[in-house]
Amino acid sequence: MKFFLDTADLAHIEEAAGWGVVAGVTTNPTLYARTGGKLADFPSHILRICALIEGPVSAEAVGETRGEIVEQGRELAALDSHVVVKVPTTIEGLAATKVLADEGIDVNMTLCFSVPQAILAARAGAAYVSPFVGRFDDISEDGIARLAEVIEAVSLYDFGHTVEIIAASLRSAHHVTQAALLGADIATVPFGVLQKLIKHPLTDRGLASFAADWEKVAKA
Numbered sequence: 001m002k003f004f005l006d007t008a009d010l011a012h013i014e015e016a017a018g019w020g021v022v023a024g025v026t027t028n029p030t031l032y033a034r035t036g037g038k039l040a041d042f043p044s045h046i047l048r049i050c051a052l053i054e055g056p057v058s059a060e061a062v063g064e065t066r067g068e069i070v071e072q073g074r075e076l077a078a079l080d081s082h083v084v085v086k087v088p089t090t091i092e093g094l095a096a097t098k099v100l101a102d103e104g105i106d107v108n109m110t111l112c113f114s115v116p117q118a119i120l121a122a123r124a125g126a127a128y129v130s131p132f133v134g135r136f137d138d139i140s141e142d143g144i145a146r147l148a149e150v151i152e153a154v155s156l157y158d159f160g161h162t163v164e165i166i167a168a169s170l171r172s173a174h175h176v177t178q179a180a181l182l183g184a185d186i187a188t189v190p191f192g193v194l195q196k197l198i199k200h201p202l203t204d205r206g207l208a209s210f211a212a213d214w215e216k217v218a219k220a
């Protein structure tokens, strides 16, 4: 399983890129809004992310019609070869994905919550499908169980192109553990979650005891 960073925060992306484990970035309109960025600066912001990360960078095409999504998708894809166009899992999104994919543009179909949505996204030509986990938990449903269904269903078929499952809306180490055990291709995680993933109290305790013992060695 690869790790993507689910943020548009340049400082967080730069910091995490230095850890050597971030294979890509996913952004969405909410994450960009959190940076305080203006609409006109969105393309340059995506370019700055592309300069920090050697891997796919998802940028969302925000439009209501397939025509609007395709137009925005083409503009975003033209920014940098790393850009993956994020498209919502709707009828207009499916139609736009088909057009973009036929033009050789990688699409990440997002806001996916069901097996039929995931299979339709893959059939439309999406290179990435993003089932959301945490938002099910928000409505007292089992997001991990829904993710498991999507991973299993997509793995049963040959779509004629590579389809990677991005486990999204992950909020905890537990979510990431389950995504890994289920065989998700990618886990996209917020910076705060990525920080927590490497932490373990037994690692800290072991490190403290090694340091104390090494001090004894140095004084002996």
Ligand code: G3P
Pocket (backbone or CB within 6 Å): 006, 026, 027, 028, 132, 134, 135, 168, 169, 170, 171, 188
């Ligand atoms: O990238 C989209 C997704 O990961 C959003 O997560 O926490 O807003 O449900 P969340």
